[in-house]
Amino acid sequence: MSTRPMLTRVPSDSPWTVSNQHRFSQRRWRPLLMFTLLACSTVAIFTVGLPVGVPISTFTFTSSSKVTSDHPSALSYSTHPITRMMKEAEERFQAKIDRQSKTLSEAIEEYKHRYGMPPPKGFDKWWEFATKNNVVLVDEYDTLMRDLAPFYALRGQKDLGDYADEDEDPSRPGSGLDHQGWALGGGHEMRRRISEVAGVASIDMVQIRKGNLSTVSISKDGFVDDEVSARAKGLKAMLGSSAANLPDIDFPVNAKAEGRVIIPWDRWTVAGQGGMTGEKIGLGMGNRSYIEDSAPHDTKDTLHPLADFHPDWRGAGNVWDKWRRTCPPISTARKSYASIRSAIVEGTSPSHHHLLMGGTSDATVPPPFAFAPSTSFDTVSFCEQPHLHYTQGHFFSDWRTLDDLYPVLSPARAKGFGDIKIPSHYYYGSTQAYTYGWDKVKQKVHSVDLGEVAWGDLTDVGPDGQGGVDDRDLVIDPNFDGHNNTSNPPRNRKTGKESKRNKIFWRGATTGGGNSPPGFAALYQRHRAVRMADWDAEGDVEVWVPSTNPIANVSSISVSSSGTPHSPTNVDAPLKAHKIPIAALNKALMDVAFVKASNANQYPGGLKKLKEEHRFADGVSLGNHWQYKYLLDLDGMSYSGRFMSFLASDSVPVKSTVYEEFFSDWIEPWLHYIPLSSSYEEIYNIFGYFSGIPAEVVEEVYGDAVDPETGAPLFPPGTKIPAIPGAPDGDERLQHIAQAGKKWKNTIARKVDMESYVYRLALEWARLNAVDRESMTIKV
Template sequence: MTYGALEMTAYLTAFTTTIPAFEFIWSHRNPFPQTPSSATTLSFLLIFFGQWAYRWIQQELGDKDPMRSSRQFLLFVVLCVLIFPLWLKKDYVHFHPIDMLMYDATLHHNKYLETVGSTSSLAEAVNGYTQRYNRNPPPGFDVWFEYAKNRSVLIVDEYDQIYHDLLPFRAISPADLRRQTWEMVSNPWNEISGITIRDGEAKVQENVLPTHRWMLEGVAVLINSFAQHLPDMDLAFNLNDESRVAVPYEQIKSLREQGRAQDKSGSSSWSNDRAGGWLPIPETERTETVFRDNSWRNSFRAFGSIGCPPSSFARTSPHISSQSHICSSCVAPHSLGQFVGNWSDAADICHQPDIAHLHGFYLSPAAFKTSYQLMPVFSQSKPHAYNDILYPSAWNYMDKVVYAPTNPQGTPGQEVYHAGFPDLPFEEKENILFWRGATSEGVSSDSGAWRGMARQRLVHMANNLTNHPHDAVTVLLPSPADHSKYQYQTIPGAQVKKLGLQTDIAIVDFIARCGGKDCTDQSQEFNLVSPTDFQAHWRYRFLFDLDGAGFSGRFLPFLYSHSLPFKTALFREWYDSRLTAWLHFVPQDIRLHDVWSSLAYFAGVNGTMFGHKIWWKPHLKEAEMIAEAGRDWAAKVLRKEDMECYFFRLLLEWARLSDDNRDELGFVL
């Protein structure tokens, strides 16, 4: 009654805008992305003068008494005092984020070791399973436990990925799961093929595509290492790199809730005549399918983000495109300044709608046949919000890419050695960030989609930097004024190599998966090189790893080496929870804006910038510590024996899930 609605709105707008802004000015300690002081100051002045102009109009209309000039001046002085710290801070960072992230990573890993336990007896394992998953273990758990112990498997208790992958399938009856499996593998168009387990032996079904038969045969070899302990069942495997099952958020949430409500168990063993519940492949190919072909089209809105909550940024602001500028609101939730602070959250696309234009899987996938309906598809990897069932890839198990230097230095199970490619001690390696790969992330045919793909962006960033504003890079370096502090400094792209940072990053052979003008443009953009022997990687201290159309099959060999892996990934695999970023590898944001700063920290700086000499001692001890910690940990939890143990446990759970009497099944002492 005292103030009008318009006047109250004006006051509240000024108040709610300035208070959090003042809080940011006085408290922020990690000024990234950079905000020019002039722009921030101008915004406050605009708010002040906007409020002043509104009151002046009221006075002219006779609605308000004139405000004395002295009071107006006093308010202006108070505003200037409040924003003065903005000019004093000069965007200093008082500690390097990587130091903090490495420290936090050690704490996180120690807590993880407490959750996986040091189970030494079957009774402890059964009790741990019951407490963690609120049900009895599946039949055959005692055999699995003995199998794990005989292979010195370290992680016995923590298999949360299996639980989360299979939970929504509890809402589907066993008969329907078996029918869905049969329907998928009976239609070759689906590009899904099956493996049949009968009488303790896994066999590839006859209608598998010839080009992918090696993959299913590799999976069968893996399964046959423990198949004698399994009941009869069928499995449907995705033959493509891309994921296949994208269930809308509301549906998958309901299915998970139903799964938890029906998550029952007993003490019975497998049902009799399980083989009779699985139908044979029909002589006539099926044509019906629930899968939709969305190849060569942007898939983010139609499939990628539908698994996110309706209130998420990906659903409410789906049109954000950030190929040229960083979407700060997309980066902040998983970052500490410029660096990835939470590797798990970095994979969550629900707060990152800009990823729709930053990876080939979303921009233009090569082979993308996807279902909105929950289907039991086993895949090697998947992005966030997809519902495929993860399993250890035959690519790694069958050594399609293998760590086999001249001097394996006790690496277990290596029988093939490559002459002339030793894995030298870390200090003797070349101080270079190295990557070789193909343009296999997605298809770009007269669409320009290649410009957003991570692999092409990495090569452009390393080799084709120019003075164009879009190619300017921000690097965290010691402050010129105070070497005990750090400062984000924006450098023209053409000048960044003058810091002494060395990279050897290139595309091999030819431009793949392109069409029309996009082939020509990429050929002009990139200097193609001849393929190098994979074992040549060990010459370099820093190895970069990126996704292709799916997961990267090179990451595990990188971990086994004495080199330090830098990794950016959209896809996640069966072992992700076992690794700790900043302790076992160096995580990189998919936007790649942190690559130069990460390399500067570990490799050191020795060059010039803006005409001044700049030198920063390399953090080689820290780099070697991460490289060796990743190598040692991988040798304990990412061996072939660990792949077998994970898959064995997964198939015991799948066998229970597809059994008509699943609510009565379980193992008890």
């Protein structure tokens, strides 16, 4: 048993609930879904400083008290959770920028402080590369080290000559460690496992030999992706700047989007606080150590464990059954064979929803007003709420997972998986579908995409300057596609200026999960989002906005000379609720639809039922997205490959994901993008904060309203019904996020930053593969 400490593993999380207020047309599919859940339950269980990524604020942040458990009626604009989270995000990011090492010696000391050991050999050349290319976050590689830490626990096999008894530190007999604290024979074992996993279908190899790079596909078991995958080719391209400085090493790359490695809980042991060998990898990073299998992985007379590995489940298991074994034995997921409670039923509890959002258990907080502080990767536990696994497609992947510690490089990973993250080839390469500014004709990337649209003015501005949104004030050319036709972008008919549309936009295919076990596609993340945004959805939702509008303060209404009702502006007015039909909101601010039905036979009821229950629209080019202020970003089979392009635009990504990517420690939610829970419910109050309530919605809901004191019509005939504004500087704040995200993409997530990341990964990888790890450690 190894004594090498492992990083703390937090249970996975990904919520989906539906509040009592609105059920998004579930009546159409709930009976079939409940039947499917019950029928399948027996199967299913199983540069530096402010300019870097932070535009200078043009508005003042205000401090606030703790608001996570306050009812919105007790809040105002200054104490609104979004106001607070934006302030805290900017402060966190600026502090991170300020503390980065300025010299090589500082970087070495910071490395030793964080990870309890000297950096790998070649760190000085990496530092040269990083500083020459103005890499900003030179110290922020914790996510990489968390991925690699378990592999330091691997120990070789003495009977195969990986090490001898005399190699062991005499002061720690039986420890399996040498005098430097490295696991004996770890390099041999690492290379053995790389060789084994390279024979698995959809695992490709990137090799370095004498500084030269190549890609290899060894054995693919007859699957359609026999060719070397785009992900392997992408890693090869990213390693191009560093290969000449690296030894001969191999990198197994996952050709699939889904994660491949799941290691059960009982393969880990708990050591003392900080680990028994805290002076090495893991100092301050957790106290769990990997336990190697007592059976040998290979002998001269037997095949290695993956020799007869089947790449798909073939009805002999599923991801969830493997994944739940990563949870502690006392967890709900382990104690119960299956959870057949539907997420739909469980989700009717507001307090339950708020816990899913990472907040408190105060049941007085309306679910649609509980905002996610970050993505779902960082919040709720599937281990304690296992019924929620039905709502995420990655638990239904058709690809069999590896349940031992194999080194596999993947572009993203969900909680509980053991894949090692690398930058996505979609982010590094240049394609029409995934790259902002890509000019296919000239084969170059422009700094500004041909389809980009100026932010523009608020489209519905009252006589006192207060503004809401009403896209009816925009002139829209239906032929504008941001690609072939960019000559006539949306314009404000009052000012004639270009203006992005105040809508939440998404287009995509029905991808989201496999079919193992079958029957659960209705609950996958994309399907839920499209149904929620349906223009015929049933029920109401409460939208809370500052009461700087006539609807919330009917007694203070006056009428301007133009005949438009208005009220005095109150920059810190209390929040007031507006109960609005979900269909009215969706028509005004949602444009969400599928464009392609992939594997429609996997949906209960087939293609006919899929199209009955979801909106479908024509496909759009990537450039078409830039005419919208809000860009919804949703997981597919794995992470979303469009996120970087969204960040590079002048629009705001609203991202919901259960995945962690290589840049997760580099980016700040609520500064560079808006995080969205996996329930999606709070999206209406996010829109309300930044953009208010559109005039067309106000007209539908309050058009016949009367003043309760006088009984007179609130809006006499001929009166223009205004939009209800959100935060006093809401549109300005929204644009601030768009600008911050764009600057972050252009300073911290450049191609060269991805090259820096894989360069650091390669140095660590070389040490892990070394027979003598001390020789692959920098001498300081």
